[in-house]
Amino acid sequence: xxxxxxxxxxxxxxxxxxxxxxxxxxxxxxxxxxxxxxxxxxxxxxxxxxxxxxxxxxxxxxxxxxxxxxxxxxxxxxxxxxxxxxxxxxxxxxxxxxxxxxxxxxxxxxxxxxxxxxxxxxxxxxxxxxxxxxxxxxxxxxxxxxxxxxxxxxxxxxxxxxxxxxxxxxxxxxxxxxxxxxxxxxxxxxxxxxxxxxxxxxxxxxxxxxxxxxxxxxxxxxxxxxxxxxxxxxxxxxxxxxxxxxxxxxxxxxxxxxxxxxxxx
Amino acid sequence: xxxxxxxxxxxxxxxxxxxxxxxxxxxxxxxxxxxxxxxxxxxxxxxxxxxxxxxxxxxxxxxxxxxxxxxxxxxxxxxxxxxxxxxxxxxxxxxxxxxxxxxxxxxxxxxxxxxxxxxxxxxxxxxxxxxxxxxxxxxxxxxxxxxxxxxxxxxxxxxxxxxxxxxxxxxxxxxxxxxxxxxxxxxxxxxxxxxxxxxxxxxxxxxxxxxxxxxxxxxxxxxxxxxxxxxxxxxxxxxxxxxxxxxxxxxxxxxxxxxxxxxxx
Numbered sequence: 001x002x003x004x005x006x007x008x009x010x011x012x013x014x015x016x017x018x019x020x021x022x023x024x025x026x027x028x029x030x031x032x033x034x035x036x037x038x039x040x041x042x043x044x045x046x047x048x049x050x051x052x053x054x055x056x057x058x059x060x061x062x063x064x065x066x067x068x069x070x071x072x073x074x075x076x077x078x079x080x081x082x083x084x085x086x087x088x089x090x091x092x093x094x095x096x097x098x099x100x101x102x103x104x105x106x107x108x109x110x111x112x113x114x115x116x117x118x119x120x121x122x123x124x125x126x127x128x129x130x131x132x133x134x135x136x137x138x139x140x141x142x143x144x145x146x147x148x149x150x151x152x153x154x155x156x157x158x159x160x161x162x163x164x165x166x167x168x169x170x171x172x173x174x175x176x177x178x179x180x181x182x183x184x185x186x187x188x189x190x191x192x193x194x195x196x197x198x199x200x201x202x203x204x205x206x207x208x209x210x211x212x213x214x215x216x217x218x219x220x221x222x223x224x225x226x227x228x229x230x231x232x233x234x235x236x237x238x239x240x241x242x243x244x245x246x247x248x249x250x251x252x253x254x255x256x257x258x259x260x261x262x263x264x265x
Numbered sequence: 266x267x268x269x270x271x272x273x274x275x276x277x278x279x280x281x282x283x284x285x286x287x288x289x290x291x292x293x294x295x296x297x298x299x300x301x302x303x304x305x306x307x308x309x310x311x312x313x314x315x316x317x318x319x320x321x322x323x324x325x326x327x328x329x330x331x332x333x334x335x336x337x338x339x340x341x342x343x344x345x346x347x348x349x350x351x352x353x354x355x356x357x358x359x360x361x362x363x364x365x366x367x368x369x370x371x372x373x374x375x376x377x378x379x380x381x382x383x384x385x386x387x388x389x390x391x392x393x394x395x396x397x398x399x400x401x402x403x404x405x406x407x408x409x410x411x412x413x414x415x416x417x418x419x420x421x422x423x424x425x426x427x428x429x430x431x432x433x434x435x436x437x438x439x440x441x442x443x444x445x446x447x448x449x450x451x452x453x454x455x456x457x458x459x460x461x462x463x464x465x466x467x468x469x470x471x472x473x474x475x476x477x478x479x480x481x482x483x484x485x486x487x488x489x490x491x492x493x494x495x496x497x498x499x500x501x502x503x504x505x506x507x508x509x510x511x512x513x514x515x516x517x518x519x520x521x522x523x524x525x526x527x528x529x530x
Contacts, residue, residue, distance in 0.1 A: 075386045115401075115453040116408040121340045124398045125390075132397075132441070133389045136380075143381035167451035167522075176397070176449045183444035186432035188380040191484070219456070257432075 002252030003155060004030040006098040009038065009091075009146070011082075013070060013138060014105030016041035018207035019159060021050050022238035023102055026246055033060035034095070038085060040068035040105070064089045070105040070138060071130030078137040082145035098153040099146035103139065103181075106131045106159070108209050109173025112216045118172070131177035136184065148194050155249070158185045160199040160259055169219035182259055189257030196256050198248070202241040203262030204229050236262065267517030268420060269295040271363040274303065274356075274411070276347075278335060278403060279370030281306035283472035284424060286315050287503035288367055291511055298325035299360070303350060305333035305370070329354045335370040335403060336395030343402040347410035363418040364411035368404065368446075371396045371424070373474050374438025377481045383437070396442035401449065413459050420514070423450045425464040425524055434484035447524055454522030461521050463513070467506040468527030469494050501527065 010027055014020040016039075024039050031037070037054065041047045047065040054063050066085055086093060109127045118124060139156070146154060163171055164178035182199050189197040204210060204226075214230055217223035229235050241262050248254055248265060275292055279285040281304075289304050296302070302319065306312045312330040319328050331350055351358060374392045383389060404421070411419060428436055429443035447464050454462040469475060469491075479495055482488040494500050506527050513519055513530060 073386045073390070075384065079384060114456050115449070116405055116457075118401050119340065119344060119405045119409075121338045121398070121402065124401060125338070125394075128393050128397060129390075132393060132445075133386070136383050136389060137386065140381055140384045144384075164448075167448065167455050169452065169455045172449055172452040172456075175452050176445045179448035180397075180441045180445035183429075183432065184380070184437055184441045187434065187437040187440050190432050190434045191379050191437075192381075 003098075003100060003249040005032060006153060007032050007096055008035045008098040008100050009096045009151070010035065010100045010102070011038045011040070011142065012102045012104060013040045013068070015039035015050060016043040016046035018209070019202055019205055019238050019242065020102070020104040022242040023104065023245070024050050025054055026239065026242045027100075028054045028058045028061050028063070030246060030250075031058070031061050034062075036062045036064060036091060036096070039063065039065045041065075042067065042069045064091070070134035071126060073129055073133055073137065075137075078141045081138075081141050093150050096151060098155070099142070099151040100155045100157070101139075101142045101146065102157045102159065103135055104159040105135070105138075106177070108212055109171075109177070110216075111170045111174065111212060112218050113173075114170060114218055115172045127173050128177065132180050132184075135181060139188070143192070154195045156185065156188070156195055156197050157245075158182065158197070158199045160201045162201050162203075162261060164199070164201065165259060169222050170217045171222070186257050193256075196252070196254075198254055199257075199259040200245050200248070201259065201261040202245070203236045204234070205236045205238045205241050207238065210235060268363075268365060268514040270297060271418060272297050272361055273300045273363040273365050274361045274416070275300065275365045275367070276303045276305065276407065277367045277369060278305045278333070280304035280315060281308040281311035283474070284467055284470060284503050284507065285367070285369040287507040288369065288510070289315050290319055291504065291507045292365075293319045293323045293326050293328070295511060295515075296323070296326050299327075301327045301329060301356060301361070304328065304330045306330075307332065307334045327356075329356070335399035336391060338394055338398055338402065340402075343406045346403075346406050358415050361416060363420070364407070364416040365420045365422070366404075366407045366411065367422045367424065368400055369424040370400070371442070373477055374436075374442070375481075376435045376439065376477060377483050378438075379435060379483055380437045392438050393442065397445050397449075400446060404453070408457070419460045421450065421453070421460055421462050422510075423447065423462070423464045425466045427466050427468075427526060429464070429466065430524065434487050435482045436487070451522050458521075461517070461519075463519055463521075464524040465510050465513070466524065466526040467510070468501050469499070470501045470503045470506050472503065475500060
């Protein structure tokens with residue numbers, strides 16, 4: 001059962017929809033009783049629906065939802081996030097054997113633009129802010145709260161993408177942040193040998209982002225690729241992809257820091 | 266003679282010292298007469314010294330120096346940079362067959378910090394601002410001024426690093442931006458097949474940055490690696506590395522978009 005055998009504190013960023021929602025629900029089903037799911041998202045209403053769905057089928061886990069915007073780069077907010085969540089929800093850090101952090105929050109960036117069209121400062125700042133800076137700050141908050149001393153076992157899962165390793169026309173913003181994050185977590189893997197780190201590329205899943213890939217992509221060839229994936233029934237259901245992630249985590253034999261794609265397994 | 270055969274407009278960002286200075290001088294020596302070197306840097310005084318040095322040995326090329334801070338993210342500044350430089354220096358765009366852009370400006374980031382120590386928003390914003398956002402904006406300014414219509418031949422050289430492909434403890438900030446930039450230029454390679462793109466990793470050259478690698482690195486093992494490189498005489502002279510880059514450009518057989526390391530050639 002690997003990851004799911006221990007009494008865990010799960011943190012899932014971007015848990016209100018798509019892959020994050022699927023992870024919240026599927027991980028909760030697998031989680032050992034008395035585990036806690038901390039679900040973060042900008043969309044509190046949608047998050048509460050995920051909470052309701054989990055509670056209807058998994059009475060043995062506690063669910064905590066918290067409004068959180070990874071792109072709102074307020075230092076204090078990041079520094080105290082888990083202290084506040086634990087205090088507000090009467091959680092005790094001594095109750096867990098393990099922390100499982102999932103960095104899933106992120107944005108596509110404007111895929112209607114080519115490299116030469118990237119001239120807008122605030123657009124670039126927003127994009128790198130939410131996908132890189134905000135992610136690094138959330139990760140630091142995690143490492144400094146879920147310490148090795150308090151949590152003997154720690155997993156950090158970076159939701160990656162094929163675009164982290166393969167360049168696609170019109171996707172310079174998305175490719176760039178995904179490559180940046182993969183490398184960031186490789187460095188963390190070197191620095192933190194006690195943490196099991198995984199960059200998981202979930203494949204082309206049917207999410208709001210996938211719809212934007214089909215509809216907004218500037219490059220005709222790449223747009224056609226996304227349209228064909230859809231027409232030929234090759235876009236994945238989020239749950240199908242997340243079940244493969246669950247399998248990887250249960251087997252728990254991956255090399256820490258690896259980039260593993262849905263299609264690799 | 267590859268790149269250096271044609272009447273060129275060279276743009277070198279970060280040209281006042283280290284690798285940028287070496288490129289300015291070595292490229293000027295090789296450049297066809299009536300080529301122009303546009304040298305950008307925050308340090309105008311040092312840039313003027315580079316100009317003097319070039320003029321003393323290469324009377325056949327024109328040198329233009331311009332104060333430029335890649336981390337000062339003012340949209341208007343980027344949009345008009347080359348129009349202004351051409352106007353102020355009575356340069357005519359019709360005089361050139363070729364543009365050679367070198368993205369060399371960049372910073373190391375605080376290598377006294379581990380991943381978990383990255384909690385300072387303004388430090389992160391500054392780092393990603395100068396190394397990624399500012400670089401993208403300068404690149405857009407280049408693509409939109411040095412167009413295919415006006416410059417039949419175009420080269421874009423991204424000064425990369427081994428850290429773009431290999432993770433080093435204490436170097437999360439540097440590794441992340443270098444991986445991000447390599448990927449960004451891979452996407453550009455796909456989008457712009459008429460541009461010859463190269464990510465050149467110059468090896469461990471004796472620059473101000475290399476001194477910081479020896480002196481400030483948090484991780485003892487990685488620090489020792491940099492110290493040993495130095496003690497054993499394996500730190501490269503900037504000119505030695507740039508001469509290899511010159512050779513790659515003269516041969517001009519590299520695959521566009523490739524990451525080529527000093528030690529690969």
